[in-house]
Amino acid sequence: xxxxxxxxxxxxxxxxxxxxxxxxxxxxxxxxxxxxxxxxxxxxxxxxxxxxxxxxxxxxxxxxxxxxxxxxxxxxxxxxxxxxxxxxxxxxxxxxxxxxxxxxxxxxxxxxxxxxx
Numbered sequence: 216x217x218x219x220x221x222x223x224x225x226x227x228x229x230x231x232x233x234x235x236x237x238x239x240x241x242x243x244x245x246x247x248x249x250x251x252x253x254x255x256x257x258x259x260x261x262x263x264x265x266x267x268x269x270x271x272x273x274x275x276x277x278x279x280x281x282x283x284x285x286x287x288x289x290x291x292x293x294x295x296x297x298x299x300x301x302x303x304x305x306x307x308x309x310x311x312x313x314x315x316x317x318x319x320x321x322x323x324x325x326x327x328x329x330x331x332x
Contacts, residue, residue, distance in 0.1 A: 267273070
């Protein structure tokens, strides 16, 4: 009777070990897929970086001597951004005036009707 109990326990342990082996195999398969997927992502990002470098004419990482050029470029970009903001502000004011004008003549407008401006 003791031998049969031990035999049953060994069968249960064996089944659990086989189950753990199956889980490990599944995990390995998932890990392999994830590694392949990350390799594909890395390749895609490398290609994207290459495309961006080619599009903007970047040949190598910037060096210390390039910092002076970058500062000049930064100032130029700041001026461009400032101009864009000023243009935006002007157009916003024009839109505000147009909206006020529409409010004044709201009673004269008929929805869906197209007329001369």
